[in-house]
Amino acid sequence: MEEFYRITNKNLMDNFRAALHQHTWRLLRFYRARRTAFSSEMDQILNSLDQETSDITAHRQxxxxxxxxxxxxxxxxxxxxxxxxxxxxxxxxxxxxxGILTVLEDDDSAAPQNLLSVAVVVEEEIVLQDLPDLPTAFAYLFGLIYALNLKYPKDLRYTFETVQKVFMELGTDLSARVRSLKNKLLQ
Incomplete structure (x- = not known):
């Protein structure tokens, strides 16, 4: 993402991966500590993580x-x-x-479904596909939104603000929700 680098003077993938590596352990610890405060989706995410036995780092991220x-x-x-x-x-x-579209193999067996593809979607169109994993797709999605100066979707603005201001350290004016999460990460 050369345009992202031109605008920010930061390497998108290197900075995103370093920030994700830095925050993963704290985020997971926080999710587990506050498990009952979250919806059932968090239980599903954490239970799925607990069942993984291969490539634990990627699953944690x-x-x-x-x-x-x-x-x-x-x-x-x-x-x-x-x-x-x-x-x-x-x-x-x-x-x-x-968003990020994960395509799974349609398999009737009881075995876990195989991941076939990860893609980035903008306005109901795939703009990047065959990405290696969800963290890469997430970084590219953020980079596209930022470089194209798109407005964050209302339903996702705090998530992207977290990536922008906490992970990528682009800007300092934080909303109350993002400040709260950042403070919890720094404890």
């Missing part, structure tokens, strides 16, 4: 990224969407203004 929308009372389902590879393409992205 994914769980850490899925938590802020829940904590900040943003709409997680408007940011992260899972679908099956057999779902009609138009249905996969319907209503997704900006």
């Amino acid at each position: 994914t769980a850490a990224l899925k938590g802020p929308p829940l904590y900040l009372r943003n709409s997680q389902e408007k940011l992260f969407r899972n679908c099956l590879d057999t779902d009609p393409e138009v249905e996969q992205m319907k209503g997704l203004i900006v």
Whole structure:
């Protein structure tokens, strides 16, 4: 994302991954400590993480990224969407203004579904696809929004403000919700 670098003088992926690495452990510790204060979606995220036995670092980072929308009372389902590879393409992205689409293999077996693709969606169109993981897709989505100077969707503004001001350290004027999360991360 050369345009992001031109605007901010920061390498999007390097800075995002470093911030995610720095905050993952604290975010997960916070989610577990406040588990009862969150919706059932947080239980699903943490239970899924507890069952993982391979590539734990990637799963921890994914769980850490899925938590802020829940904590900040943003709409997680408007940011992260899972679908099956057999779902009609138009249905996969319907209503997704900006978000991350994870395509899973449609398999009738009891085994966990295989991840086929991760894509970034803007205005119900895939703009980047075949990304290696959710953290990469999240970084690219944030970079696109920031570089194109798009307004954060109302249902997700606190989540993207957290990425911008806490993770990427771009700006200092924090809303009360984001300041609260930042203070909890620094404890």
